[in-house]
Amino acid sequence: AGYGSVPVPSAPGWHRLACATWRPRGTRRQRLLGTGAPELCTPEATVTGPGDRFRLRTETAGTVTLELGVMARNMARFGVAL
DSSP, X not given: OOBOOOOOXXXXXXXXEEEEEEEEOOOHHHHHHTOXXXXXXXXXXXXXXXXXXXXXOEEEEEEEEEEEEEOOSSTGGGTOOO
């Protein structure tokens, strides 16, 4: 389990995206005892700004492949240009 983010395409159609995931590293004791990876208290903080995550000690958690179908409906009303 981990955290990751990827922008959703604004172009209509079928899209395959790769999302690199990460998780908090945890203490040496947590890693040795296998008590589980620590979780963030506020996961929303991971997407608030690009520089917010650099203060955390993290490790990679793999890659998730997403397959998204995007429909262009009312996108212009929300300021998305096609």
